[in-house]
Amino acid sequence: MKTRREFLASAATAAVGASLLPAAEPVAAGDHRGEVVPLGEPRFRFLQLNDTHYQSPQAEVIHPTYNQANARVHWVLDAIRGGGVFPPLDFVLHLGDLTHQHTVDRRRELSAFKALLESLPVPTYTVVGNHDNVQGEGSPEKEAPYREVFGERFDYTFEHRGLGFVVADVSGTGNADLPPARVARREQLLRRHLDSFGDRPVIVACHVPLVSVRELPVLAQTFGFDSYMVREPGLMEILRAHRHHVVAVLSGHLHLSGTVWVEGVPHIEVCGTASYPHDVAVHTVYPNCLETRFVRLPSDLLVPSTNIHGAHRFGRDFTDAGHAEYTSYLMGHAAERLVRVPLARLGAPA
Numbered sequence: 001m002k003t004r005r006e007f008l009a010s011a012a013t014a015a016v017g018a019s020l021l022p023a024a025e026p027v028a029a030g031d032h033r034g035e036v037v038p039l040g041e042p043r044f045r046f047l048q049l050n051d052t053h054y055q056s057p058q059a060e061v062i063h064p065t066y067n068q069a070n071a072r073v074h075w076v077l078d079a080i081r082g083g084g085v086f087p088p089l090d091f092v093l094h095l096g097d098l099t100h101q102h103t104v105d106r107r108r109e110l111s112a113f114k115a116l117l118e119s120l121p122v123p124t125y126t127v128v129g130n131h132d133n134v135q136g137e138g139s140p141e142k143e144a145p146y147r148e149v150f151g152e153r154f155d156y157t158f159e160h161r162g163l164g165f166v167v168a169d170v171s172g173t174g175n176a177d178l179p180p181a182r183v184a185r186r187e188q189l190l191r192r193h194l195d196s197f198g199d200r201p202v203i204v205a206c207h208v209p210l211v212s213v214r215e216l217p218v219l220a221q222t223f224g225f226d227s228y229m230v231r232e233p234g235l236m237e238i239l240r241a242h243r244h245h246v247v248a249v250l251s252g253h254l255h256l257s258g259t260v261w262v263e264g265v266p267h268i269e270v271c272g273t274a275s276y277p278h279d280v281a282v283h284t285v286y287p288n289c290l291e292t293r294f295v296r297l298p299s300d301l302l303v304p305s306t307n308i309h310g311a312h313r314f315g316r317d318f319t320d321a322g323h324a325e326y327t328s329y330l331m332g333h334a335a336e337r338l339v340r341v342p343l344a345r346l347g348a349p350a
């Protein structure tokens with residue numbers, strides 16, 4: 001009779017295709033960096049794009065905070081269309097803050113950005129960001145433009161070649177006027193959506209990270225807003241109950257890059273294109289693991305003044321207990337920027 005670990009390992013392998021190689025040896029919960037090597041050919045890849053903060057040419061006022069943000073959007077889209085920069089991609093996953101401005105016609109801004117996405121040769125799955133709904137999670141009125149343009153892509157699931165994806169709308173976290181009923185609803189939906197995949201491997205995508213990716217007091221100071229992580233604890237409790245099949249949690253919003261491991265699950269936070277240091281991420285699904293590589297945009301597109309965590313905003317740069325100089329505080333160490341997660345990374349569920 002199979003142990004639970006063996007059963008889940010075989011389930012994970014079966015879920016990503018019958019032709020796959022045997023699952024990697026399960027490892028104990030904890031930090032798995034470097035403990036798995038990709039085996040076999042990639043099953044598929046997708047690009048994580050986020051915090052593009054696009055402003056359409058029709059906008060009455062172009063906000064200068066993220067100088068040249070549109071140029072970086074166009075570079076990424078051109079790179080996807082033209083090939084040669086990224087390996088072949090099956091889709092794009094946009095983690096939110098597609099557009100920037102609150103004060104303009106958001107339907108027009110979101111529609112303009114959607115038209116750009118539709119020019120790509122691959123589909124895009126979107127996550128709503130706080131700039132896309134005016135911090136309006138749970139507010140039908142504030143959500144309306146995003147809903148009209150992108151449809152019901154708030155809390156939803158999809159599956160690609162046997163790997164599950166669960167998207168959770170957390171765009172209003174930390175807001176004093178976030179309706180308690182909406183918090184209860186998001187938790188109900190996350191639980192239901194994770195349950196819908198059984199024990200099969202799942203990637204969770206949220207605009208705001210579920211955990212603090214830097215030393216908490218420092219991050220709260222450098223981000224400067226209450227949404228430095230999801231503030232309502234319910235989602236992490238649900239994630240904990242499902243950690244045996246959650247491959248990774250992907251997020252954006254902070255405008256810095258890094259990875260932290262919590263109870264064996266990597267929380268992968270990508271800066272996005274608007275802010276320095278301007279990262280996207282290529283996620284490659286191998287038969288035995290997920291490999292995430294952070295990719296920085298070309299040097300001629302870097303604009304250091306778009307860094308929201310340092311000297312341009314605060315008059316000085318920052319470090320924390322795990323990052324002794326500001327570059328790694330902003331970008332993460334090498335081990336944070338190349339992450340490999342066994343698909344059969346198993347531990348006893350709570």
Ligand SMILES: [Fe+2]
Nearest residue numbers: 051097253255
């Ligand atoms: Fe953002």
Ligand SMILES: [Fe+2]
Nearest residue numbers: 097129130253
């Ligand atoms: Fe955001």
